[in-house]
Amino acid sequence: MNEAAIEAHGIGRVFESRKGFLMQERVRTVALDGVELSVRPGELFGLLGPNGAGKTTLTKILSTLLLPTRGQAKVLGVDVARNPELVRPRIGLVLGGERGLYNRVSARENLRYFADLFGIPVERREPRIVEVLARVGLTDSADRRVEEFSRGMKQKLHLARGILHWPQVLFLDEPTIGLDPRSARETRKLVRGLVSDGVTIFLTTHYMFEAEELCHRIAVLGHGKIIATDTVAALRQLVGGDRTFEVEGYGFEDAELAQLRRLPGVSKIVSEEFGPRLRLTLRVRTREIVPEDIRGVLLNHAELSVRERGTSLEDVYLDLVEEGT
Ligand SMILES: Nc1ncnc2c1ncn2[C@@H]1O[C@H](COP(=O)(O)OP(=O)(O)OP(=O)(O)O)[C@@H](O)[C@H]1O
Ligand SMILES: [Mg+2]
Structure with missing residues (x-):
C-alpha cells in the first residue's frame, strides 16, 4: 500500500x-x-x-x-x-x-x-x-x-x-x-x-x-x-549543518566575526550575551574546521573557550521557529 x-x-x-x-x-x-x-x-x-x-x-x-x-x-x-x-x-x-x-x-x-x-x-x-x-x-x-x-x-x-x-x-x-x-x-x-x-x-x-x-x-x-x-539529519542540514561550535569570551570585534564567517563551511553565527561574557554559536556544514581555526582568528582573547558539539534537535527547532516568526 x-x-x-x-x-x-x-x-x-x-x-x-x-x-x-x-x-x-x-x-x-x-x-x-x-x-x-x-x-x-x-x-x-x-x-x-x-x-x-x-x-x-x-x-x-x-x-x-x-x-x-x-x-x-x-x-x-x-x-x-x-x-x-x-x-x-x-x-x-x-x-x-x-x-x-x-x-x-x-x-x-x-x-x-x-x-x-x-x-x-x-x-x-x-x-x-x-x-x-x-x-x-x-x-x-x-x-x-x-x-x-x-x-x-x-x-x-x-x-x-x-x-x-x-x-x-x-x-x-x-x-x-x-x-x-x-x-x-x-x-x-x-x-x-x-x-x-x-x-x-x-x-x-x-x-x-x-x-x-x-x-x-x-x-x-x-x-x-x-x-x-x-528527518532530524536533514533538518540539521537545513539549519546550517550538523556541527556546532560554542565560543565564549569577553567581547568580539566585527572584523573578527567577519573572519569567522569566512571560514569554510560556516553557515551561520549567532551572538548572545552569556552572563558577563559573549557567546557565539557557529553552525558548520563541513568537517574541515577544527577548534584551532577558530582560536586562530580570536588570538588576542584571553580566557577564550571553544567547544564543539553536535547540532541538537533543540538547535534545529529554535532556528526554525525563530525564522518562522
Ligand atoms: N476551543 C477554542 N476556542 C478558542 N481558541 C482556541 C480553542 N482551542 C484552541 N484555541 C486556540 O488555538 C490556538 C492553537 O491552540 P492549540 O491548543 O492547538 O496549541 P498547541 O500547539 O497544542 O499548544 P500547546 O503546546 O500549549 O499544547 C491557540 O491560540 C489557542 O488559544
Ligand atoms: Mg497542545
Missing part, C-alpha cells in the same frame, strides 16, 4: 469566541492556516511547535474530534470530516489530562467500558485489558478507583485506553507529560513496540530528546503552518 496513512491538505481552523464587557467583543483566532502533511504507513511522525502553535488542534482534526474550517484530511484513505465513523474504530487517541476517564470506578472497569464501546468481543476483552494494563505499567493499580490515581497514573490509563482496540493509527498528544523519568522511558519503549507492530504514530511533544529518539520524521508547526518536515 503506497497510500499515506495520514494526509492533510490546506487544513485551516479558525476559532470564534467572545470576550470583554458583556462578551461583546468578538475574537477570531486562526489556529491552523493551511497545513500540508503526509505520514507514511508504519511511520512515527513527530509534530513540534511552540505553545499555541496548533498541535492539539491539528491532532483533534485528524482524529475526527474537531472539524476543520477549510481543507481536507484523510486517515487510512478515509476523509475525517465526511466519514468520521469509518475512521474512529481504526484509530487511537491520547490527549491526556484529567478528562475522559471515569473517576468513581477502577482502571479495569474503565477499560471494560471502553472495550464495549469499541465493540471488542467479550471473550477477548479480559485478556486484552490485562495485556494493556501490563504494557502501560498499571497492573498493580488495576483495581483501584481512578480518583485515587496520580496525574501520571491517569496518563498511563489514557494510553491504555488509546491502544485497547488495536488501532492502526495512534495519535499521541504529549504522551509523556507529567510522567516520571522511568515511566516516560517505559512509555517510549511502548511506543517503539507499537511501531514494530506496524502501528502508524502521530506524536506531539515538547521534549526534543524524545522526538529525536523516537521519530522517523519531524514537522515543525509555527503560526498554524508547517515550517519544515524531514
Whole structure:
C-alpha cells in the first residue's frame, strides 16, 4: 500500500469566541492556516511547535474530534470530516489530562467500558485489558478507583485506553507529560513496540530528546503552518549543518566575526550575551574546521573557550521557529 496513512491538505481552523464587557467583543483566532502533511504507513511522525502553535488542534482534526474550517484530511484513505465513523474504530487517541476517564470506578472497569464501546468481543476483552494494563505499567493499580490515581497514573490509563482496540493509527498528544523519568522511558519503549507492530504514530511533544529518539520524521508547526518536515539529519542540514561550535569570551570585534564567517563551511553565527561574557554559536556544514581555526582568528582573547558539539534537535527547532516568526 503506497497510500499515506495520514494526509492533510490546506487544513485551516479558525476559532470564534467572545470576550470583554458583556462578551461583546468578538475574537477570531486562526489556529491552523493551511497545513500540508503526509505520514507514511508504519511511520512515527513527530509534530513540534511552540505553545499555541496548533498541535492539539491539528491532532483533534485528524482524529475526527474537531472539524476543520477549510481543507481536507484523510486517515487510512478515509476523509475525517465526511466519514468520521469509518475512521474512529481504526484509530487511537491520547490527549491526556484529567478528562475522559471515569473517576468513581477502577482502571479495569474503565477499560471494560471502553472495550464495549469499541465493540471488542467479550471473550477477548479480559485478556486484552490485562495485556494493556501490563504494557502501560498499571497492573498493580488495576483495581483501584481512578480518583485515587496520580496525574501520571491517569496518563498511563489514557494510553491504555488509546491502544485497547488495536488501532492502526495512534495519535499521541504529549504522551509523556507529567510522567516520571522511568515511566516516560517505559512509555517510549511502548511506543517503539507499537511501531514494530506496524502501528502508524502521530506524536506531539515538547521534549526534543524524545522526538529525536523516537521519530522517523519531524514537522515543525509555527503560526498554524508547517515550517519544515524531514528527518532530524536533514533538518540539521537545513539549519546550517550538523556541527556546532560554542565560543565564549569577553567581547568580539566585527572584523573578527567577519573572519569567522569566512571560514569554510560556516553557515551561520549567532551572538548572545552569556552572563558577563559573549557567546557565539557557529553552525558548520563541513568537517574541515577544527577548534584551532577558530582560536586562530580570536588570538588576542584571553580566557577564550571553544567547544564543539553536535547540532541538537533543540538547535534545529529554535532556528526554525525563530525564522518562522
Ligand atoms: N476551543 C477554542 N476556542 C478558542 N481558541 C482556541 C480553542 N482551542 C484552541 N484555541 C486556540 O488555538 C490556538 C492553537 O491552540 P492549540 O491548543 O492547538 O496549541 P498547541 O500547539 O497544542 O499548544 P500547546 O503546546 O500549549 O499544547 C491557540 O491560540 C489557542 O488559544
Ligand atoms: Mg497542545
